[in-house]
Amino acid sequence: MTAPPPRPNGNSAAAKPSHPLTRVDVDGHDLPPSPAPSSPRNGRRRYALATELVYTEGKDQYGASSIPIYQSATFKQMTAHGGQAEYDYTRSGNPTRTHLERHLAKIMNANRALAVSSGMGALDVITRLLRPGDEVITGDDLYGGTHRLLTYMAANQGIIVHHVDTTNADAVKARISDKTAMVLLETPTNPLIKIVDIQTIARSAHDANSKSLVVVDNTMLSPMLLNPLDIGADIVYESGTKYLSGHHDIMAGVIACNDTEIGNKLFFTINSTGCGLSPNDSFLLMRGVKTLAIRMEKQQANAQAIAEFLESHGFRVRYPGLKSHPQYDLHWSMARGAGAVLSFETGDPAVSQKIVEAARLWAISVSFGCVNSLISMPCQMSHASIDAKTRRERQMPEDIIRLCVGIEDANDLIDDLSRALVQAGAVTVNLDGFHATGTAEELGRTPLTI
Numbered sequence: 079m080t081a082p083p084p085r086p087n088g089n090s091a092a093a094k095p096s097h098p099l100t101r102v103d104v105d106g107h108d109l110p111p112s113p114a115p116s117s118p119r120n121g122r123r124r125y126a127l128a129t130e131l132v133y134t135e136g137k138d139q140y141g142a143s144s145i146p147i148y149q150s151a152t153f154k155q156m157t158a159h160g161g162q163a164e165y166d167y168t169r170s171g172n173p174t175r176t177h178l179e180r181h182l183a184k185i186m187n188a189n190r191a192l193a194v195s196s197g198m199g200a201l202d203v204i205t206r207l208l209r210p211g212d213e214v215i216t217g218d219d220l221y222g223g224t225h226r227l228l229t230y231m232a233a234n235q236g237i238i239v240h241h242v243d244t245t246n247a248d249a250v251k252a253r254i255s256d257k258t259a260m261v262l263l264e265t266p267t268n269p270l271i272k273i274v275d276i277q278t279i280a281r282s283a284h285d286a287n288s289k290s291l292v293v294v295d296n297t298m299l300s301p302m303l304l305n306p307l308d309i310g311a312d313i314v315y316e317s318g319t320k321y322l323s324g325h326h327d328i329m330a331g332v333i334a335c336n337d338t339e340i341g342n343k344l345f346f347t348i349n350s351t352g353c354g355l356s357p358n359d360s361f362l363l364m365r366g367v368k369t370l371a372i373r374m375e376k377q378q379a380n381a382q383a384i385a386e387f388l389e390s391h392g393f394r395v396r397y398p399g400l401k402s403h404p405q406y407d408l409h410w411s412m413a414r415g416a417g418a419v420l421s422f423e424t425g426d427p428a429v430s431q432k433i434v435e436a437a438r439l440w441a442i443s444v445s446f447g448c449v450n451s452l453i454s455m456p457c458q459m460s461h462a463s464i465d466a467k468t469r470r471e472r473q474m475p476e477d478i479i480r481l482c483v484g485i486e487d488a489n490d491l492i493d494d495l496s497r498a499l500v501q502a503g504a505v506t507v508n509l510d511g512f513h514a515t516g517t518a519e520e521l522g523r524t525p526l527t528i
């Protein structure tokens with residue numbers, strides 16, 4: 079095999095300084111740093127997070143091990159005066175949802191958690207804290223639905239939205255003013271997997287304007303890997319559709335905070351608009367949360383293997399488990415794992431489409447965080463609600479492929495991906511093995527040998 083040409087992104091794994099916590103396996107290969115302890119044993123948690131996910135404190139009158147689904151819209155009252163019974167109507171509260179919310183508050187290190195009907199529902203509830211004329215500072219690489227909602231609010235509700243490069247904490251700081259009501263962050267970003275320094279941004283936002291709320295979308299990591307409230311966020315939300323439930327069988331959203339007044343305002347909106355999570359979905363989300371640790375462990379191990387496989391064959395891979403990630407150290411200074419979403423580029427949208435369509439084990443689907451693996455082209459799918467011009471301005475490559483890794487056998491996933499790469503013409507197979515096609519350089523990769 080000829081010496082590989084320089085990588086198209088200029089990244090050189092060898093040139094990167096080792097992370098201070100670098101570990102090696104028995105063969106001397108680098109391993110990701112040891113995760114930080116999974117749970118500070120303070121606040122509401124007594125055990126490590128993997129234990130707390132399973133251990134629930136709620137009591138059922140019959141000692142049921144799994145919280146019953148209180149499938150009731152209304153609740154009988156003892157008198158006509160109202161107010162004495164704990165529940166009156168499921169939009170306002172339901173025992174299954176309460177059980178879930180208390181559990182979520184514990185694992186999110188929050189005083190209060192609220193469960194709603196989707197991740198976007200959660201963001202909608204949070205943004206109702208804003209008033210016309212308020213300014214929001216947010217990223218230039220955002221989940222498409224978030225971009226869509228903010229754009230709607232800017233056009234119709236008098237909210238001023240500034241999109242800045244949130245990987246540059248100074249750029250965010252420069253934008254903060256006394257009109258900044260909210261700083262909305264995602265890390266890692268979806269789908270460019272950029273890392274945002276929550277702690278530094280939160281500090282400058284609060285120093286410059288004590289009223290500005292720092293809101294973090296933690297969907298890409300889940301409370302298993304990051305607790306934004308511990309590092310300066312005022313509100314954290316996530317799509318429970320993803321890792322928290324883990325099986326793509328429900329839509330859900332979760333909001334958590336520590337401030338009682340904010341919690342009450344969020345609850346007011348949920349009760350007023352009726353977007354609280356249904357009893358049945360609360361049950362399913364509760365069931366999913368219990369296996370979060372074990373799912374995440376397997377998903378991350380698979381994602382790491384696949385990221386290394388692709389990178390070792392010259393593809394530009396974006397994954398914070400790789401030392402070549404330009405913000406590797408920043409990510410590991412905040413998070414306890416790299417998650418299970420990665421993206422890579424081929425240099426040609428048509429080739430990317432062929433790869434995606436040739437995969438069998440990888441379902442062509444939006445979403446992530448589920449037990450089964452998914453493949454997608456964000457520009458055409460999850461982020462299609464960002465118009466092409468804006469995508470170009472934000473340097474979102476049209477050829478980018480996103481892999482959302484599940485719990486299957488890693489070798490099966492790699493074999494299927496290899497086959498799809500070959501079938502798509504991204505590589506060719508000769509008698510003596512796999513070789514790059516003649517257009518390797520055009521495709522922005524080194525020759526592939528497997």
Ligand SMILES: Cc1ncc(COP(=O)(O)O)c(C=O)c1O
Nearest residue numbers: 196197198221268297317319330
């Ligand atoms: C980062 C991120 N935040 C929020 C959402 C919204 O979640 P949901 O689909 O549950 O509304 C999604 C995906 O949909 C997402 O990827």
Ligand SMILES: N[C@@H](CCSC[C@H](N)C(=O)O)C(=O)O
Nearest residue numbers: 221223444445446459460463
């Ligand atoms: N058609 C949907 C697309 C949902 S994308 C889901 C998920 N966040 C992802 O990133 O894959 C829409 O219009 O919102």
